[in-house]
Amino acid sequence: MNTGFLTIYWRDMLRFVRFRTLLFTSLVQPALWLAFFGVAMSNNFDRLTATLPTIPGVPTVGYLTFIGAGVIAMTTLFTSLFGGTVLLFDKNWGLMRETLSSPLPRIHIIIGIGLSGMTKSFIQATVIMLFGLLIGVRFFDGYTLSQTLVSVFGILVFVGVFSLGFLFLSGAIAISMESPEGMQAVITLLTMPFFFTSNALYPVESFPPLLRVLSTVNPLTHLVSGIRYFAIGNNFSAIGIQYVYTPNDILVSFLALLTFAAIMFLIARWRFGKVTVT
Amino acid sequence: MAVDISGNTIEVENLEHSFGDVKAVDGISFTVRKGEIFSFLGPNGAGKSTVINILTTLLRLQKGTAKVAGHDVEKEPEKVRESIGIVFQELTLDRDMTVRETLEYHGRLYSMPKEERRRRTEELLRLVQLEGKGDTRTKYLSGGMKRRLEIARGLMTRPKVLFMDEPTIGLDPQTRIRIWEYVREINREGTTIFLTTHYMDEADQLSDRISIIDHGKIIITGKSWELKNKLGQDLIYLESSDNRAAAEMLRELGSVKEITEKPKGLVLMLSGDGTHLLPKLMEMLTGRGIAITTVNLKKPSMDDVFVHYTGRELRDEGAEKLSSAIIRAGKR
Numbered sequence: 273m274n275t276g277f278l279t280i281y282w283r284d285m286l287r288f289v290r291f292r293t294l295l296f297t298s299l300v301q302p303a304l305w306l307a308f309f310g311v312a313m314s315n316n317f318d319r320l321t322a323t324l325p326t327i328p329g330v331p332t333v334g335y336l337t338f339i340g341a342g343v344i345a346m347t348t349l350f351t352s353l354f355g356g357t358v359l360l361f362d363k364n365w366g367l368m369r370e371t372l373s374s375p376l377p378r379i380h381i382i383i384g385i386g387l388s389g390m391t392k393s394f395i396q397a398t399v400i401m402l403f404g405l406l407i408g409v410r411f412f413d414g415y416t417l418s419q420t421l422v423s424v425f426g427i428l429v430f431v432g433v434f435s436l437g438f439l440f441l442s443g444a445i446a447i448s449m450e451s452p453e454g455m456q457a458v459i460t461l462l463t464m465p466f467f468f469t470s471n472a473l474y475p476v477e478s479f480p481p482l483l484r485v486l487s488t489v490n491p492l493t494h495l496v497s498g499i500r501y502f503a504i505g506n507n508f509s510a511i512g513i514q515y516v517y518t519p520n521d522i523l524v525s526f527l528a529l530l531t532f533a534a535i536m537f538l539i540a541r542w543r544f545g546k547v548t549v550t
Numbered sequence: 551m552a553v554d555i556s557g558n559t560i561e562v563e564n565l566e567h568s569f570g571d572v573k574a575v576d577g578i579s580f581t582v583r584k585g586e587i588f589s590f591l592g593p594n595g596a597g598k599s600t601v602i603n604i605l606t607t608l609l610r611l612q613k614g615t616a617k618v619a620g621h622d623v624e625k626e627p628e629k630v631r632e633s634i635g636i637v638f639q640e641l642t643l644d645r646d647m648t649v650r651e652t653l654e655y656h657g658r659l660y661s662m663p664k665e666e667r668r669r670r671t672e673e674l675l676r677l678v679q680l681e682g683k684g685d686t687r688t689k690y691l692s693g694g695m696k697r698r699l700e701i702a703r704g705l706m707t708r709p710k711v712l713f714m715d716e717p718t719i720g721l722d723p724q725t726r727i728r729i730w731e732y733v734r735e736i737n738r739e740g741t742t743i744f745l746t747t748h749y750m751d752e753a754d755q756l757s758d759r760i761s762i763i764d765h766g767k768i769i770i771t772g773k774s775w776e777l778k779n780k781l782g783q784d785l786i787y788l789e790s791s792d793n794r795a796a797a798e799m800l801r802e803l804g805s806v807k808e809i810t811e812k813p814k815g816l817v818l819m820l821s822g823d824g825t826h827l828l829p830k831l832m833e834m835l836t837g838r839g840i841a842i843t844t845v846n847l848k849k850p851s852m853d854d855v856f857v858h859y860t861g862r863e864l865r866d867e868g869a870e871k872l873s874s875a876i877i878r879a880g881k882r
């Protein structure tokens with residue numbers, strides 16, 4: 273097997289650990305989100321929902337726990353959407369010419385960037401989970417050690433497939449763009465719909481029909497569902513709404529993410545096939 | 551299959567390339583033989599880099615055919631990529647990687663085995679005299695060091711063909727000379743070299759054969775001495791009280807091949823040795839009442855060759871130098 277993508281992976285990780293500030297902010301930022309937004313909102317929501325009757329036999333989780341999954345998902349979305357930027361810089365600084373004129377099949381560039389971005393997302397997700405547990409996110413509540421390990425594994429698989437999809441998309445955008453500013457603008461524009469039509473921060477149950485449709489095709493929703501299923505359980509209530517996830521639901525979510533990643537991979541391959549640098 | 555049976559490492563036929571309305575390459579054909587150092591000499595915008603980009607598969611071929619190391623660039627780009635090394639015109643180093651990492655990355659791209667990568671890296675660092683800089687990030691290198699690192703990188707995989715796009719641009723004279731030495735050295739070891747330059751002396755010193763290229767076309771190809779000989783053996787530059795009359799008279803001399811009028815004087819291309827002709831010629835002109843104010847005898851240089859074939863000097867040499875290179879030489 274040609275393992276050329278490992279070369280791309282190696283270089284990208286080298287840069288990741290070399291830029292200490294980048295490494296540091298990429299870990300601290302999601303933690304801050306959880307700390308400020310999470311704690312502030314959870315006080316509000318928990319006060320509002322305190323009066324709602326609890327559903328007998330169904331465990332109720334606080335808002336902080338509810339959006340813990342959302343913060344992991346959002347962080348993965350942002351990191352992955354920006355993960356391809358390095359390719360744009362490489363292209364603009366001429367560095368891409370070295371890679372493109374080498375025998376490395378171009379598809380390996382995408383795979384390498386995908387894998388390094390995925391690794392970064394794993395690190396971030398793990399840090400958020402640890403930090404979350406510290407400040408009162410009740411993930412893996414009452415799980416045995418092996419249940420916890422299986423759940424963490426499940427979360428990382430979901431995070432991994434999701435991040436790959438968005439990294440491929442990001443790579444395809446990067447290689448098609450001329451300037452970092454343009455890329456920044458496109459990505460900012462893209463994040464909005466993904467972000468607001470998902471169940472990351474609030475329930476989608478009360479959305480109008482169109483938004484609900486959007487939310488069901490939104491990969492972010494599927495990632496959040498997967499994380500909640502593994503981290504909180506298959507039947508819980510939060511903000512007065514009962515969440516039931518059957519294994520089937522989760523399988524569908526997983527397949528949706530796989531499909532998304534596959535489509536993005538094809539798009540990236542197509543864009544890379546056309547690229548010329550001078 | 552490394553090389554064509556014909557012994558040519560590069561074969562280009564009727565290559566054309568346009569960027570929108572700009573015809574950067576306008577029907578170029580040439581061959582580079584195995585083991586040769588071949589140069590493209592031409593001014594800015596002549597189309598040199600465009601040809602390199604096509605030959606190195608970075609630009610899609612639009613029209614014509616091109617084969618590198620026996621492989622068609624359009625049909626077998628991967629095979630071409632395996633056989634070549636490139637030193638790009640612009641710096642293409644990752645500023646935040648160290649010298650060693652830069653070479654390591656390159657070796658990995660070409661699937662070199664680990665042990666060989668390590669050995670080759672140390673070998674090359676010695677060759678380009680960067681031994682002490684192995685763990686320095688490239689942004690902390692001087693311009694010349696960066697260029698040497700890029701040349702080392704081009705050599706990393708022992709390519710069959712090395713493309714060098716203006717390899718010594720912006721380097722001090724010592725460094726240029728040292729780089730020429732590396733180039734000859736690796737050429738002796740068997741690497742075919744294609745280089746572009748707009749330095750006459752570089753083309754002259756380094757290449758087995760030179761193509762002068764301008765406006766996307768090859769104007770003439772040949773060995774450096776052949777190109778110079780086409781201008782005649784010697785050149786005489788003279789200024790006199792009546793240049794026009796002098797030209798009339800000198801045209802009758804059998805050993806004067808061609809006369810070019812310059813703003814203040816005349817350039818004579820001689821078919822024979824000028825040292826004997828010069829006294830006779832001066833005597834003759836003085837005898838007919840034409841006073842000679844300046845005279846200079848020289849061997850043709852690549853500058854003269856270039857001016858002769860393109861009708862002008864390299865465009866980028868600065869306005870005050872725009873008068874003919876021969877005049878410049880005449881004042882030396």
Ligand SMILES: Nc1ncnc2c1ncn2[C@@H]1O[C@H](COP(=O)(O)OP(=O)(O)OP(=O)(O)O)[C@@H](O)[C@H]1O
Nearest residue numbers: 550569572574593594595596597598599600601748
């Ligand atoms: N990517 C591009 N897009 C549009 N035009 C281009 C591009 N690359 C080159 N050109 C044009 O093609 C022509 C040839 O350019 P090229 O870079 O091949 O010249 P060159 O001989 O390498 O010059 P130099 O000595 O300055 O490097 C120029 O007119 C240039 O403006």
Ligand SMILES: [Mg+2]
Nearest residue numbers: 598599639715
């Ligand atoms: Mg050029």
